[in-house]
Amino acid sequence: MVMKLTYAGAGFRPALRITKRLSYFIPISILLNLSLLSPALPQAFQRNSDWQVFERMVRDGNISFQEGEKGISEWSRRLETEFPQGQFQKDIFFPLKGYSIRDVGGKSGDGYYPKGYSFLDGNRHQGHPAQDIFVRDRDQDRLDDLTGRPVDVLALAEGIVLSTFSDWKKGGPSQHIRGGNYVWIYHPALKVLSYYAHLEKVFVRPGDKVQGGEGIATLGRSGKNASLPRSPTHLHLMVLAAGNMEPLNAFLLLKSSPPNGSSLPAPTFSCGAFACPVYQALAF
Numbered sequence: 001m002v003m004k005l006t007y008a009g010a011g012f013r014p015a016l017r018i019t020k021r022l023s024y025f026i027p028i029s030i031l032l033n034l035s036l037l038s039p040a041l042p043q044a045f046q047r048n049s050d051w052q053v054f055e056r057m058v059r060d061g062n063i064s065f066q067e068g069e070k071g072i073s074e075w076s077r078r079l080e081t082e083f084p085q086g087q088f089q090k091d092i093f094f095p096l097k098g099y100s101i102r103d104v105g106g107k108s109g110d111g112y113y114p115k116g117y118s119f120l121d122g123n124r125h126q127g128h129p130a131q132d133i134f135v136r137d138r139d140q141d142r143l144d145d146l147t148g149r150p151v152d153v154l155a156l157a158e159g160i161v162l163s164t165f166s167d168w169k170k171g172g173p174s175q176h177i178r179g180g181n182y183v184w185i186y187h188p189a190l191k192v193l194s195y196y197a198h199l200e201k202v203f204v205r206p207g208d209k210v211q212g213g214e215g216i217a218t219l220g221r222s223g224k225n226a227s228l229p230r231s232p233t234h235l236h237l238m239v240l241a242a243g244n245m246e247p248l249n250a251f252l253l254l255k256s257s258p259p260n261g262s263s264l265p266a267p268t269f270s271c272g273a274f275a276c277p278v279y280q281a282l283a284f
């Protein structure tokens with residue numbers, strides 16, 4: 001009883017290939033496809049939720065390495081075409097309201113450990129190609145000890161929401177998902193994707209355009225390990241180059257952001273007259 005999902009490319013929905021006679025599975029597949037094509041959703045949402053389909057397949061190990069590689073390069077081209085670099089701001093904003101670079105874990109961002117990481121390994125990936133940003137939550141009630149309110153998670157820069165997940169529940173079918181509730185955003189001016197994990201409530205959905213510093217979620221303790229008492233409440237922030245989904249050290253970006261979610265424009269990278277791809281600015 002094997003149902004194989006084949007990723008049919010960036011321009012298409014995934015084709016369902018049923019390798020054995022499983023006729024009772026067909027209505028489920030039709031239902032899934034219908035939910036993606038719901039007429040209640042605006043056109044842009046439908047179009048852009050395709051990346052979410054790709055992301056879910058990668059996360060859940062339902063795509064071969066070759067198909068994944070193909071998906072990455074097709075998506076890189078498609079995003080670049082649909083969201084021209086010059087039409088978006090590249091200012092960087094610190095992604096937790098009320099916090100700053102001092103709250104990033106480790107010393108000078110040494111919590112970043114990209115070795116062994118591959119986006120295509122999905123939920124089973126190795127390494128820690130990310131920065132963890134810790135908040136004041138000693139009693140682990142997901143509320144800021146100082147304000148008594150949830151901590152707002154802000155978009156790192158202007159961008160397009162590509163994927164969200166908000167169904168994580170301890171003891172539920174998704175409890176093995178390490179990121180818990182999460183958001184993926186594409187930042188056209190920087191040509192990177194940002195990934196925010198261990199969220200509580202998610203306020204955006206695929207296709208949404210967000211400003212840099214705009215609230216996209218509240219911070220939580222969702223995720224297989226992040227939900228355990230040994231884990232202090234934190235945001236897991238990962239930045240990947242859109243061209244190849246290789247990780248970049250977000251610490252260098254965070255250093256250039258103003259503190260406390262202020263709306264002041266951040267210092268930006270300069271590459272002459274052109275918008276500077278972040279991975280070029282981060283080459284060190």
Ligand SMILES: [Zn+2]
Pocket residue numbers: 128130131132235236237
């Ligand atoms: Zn982390």
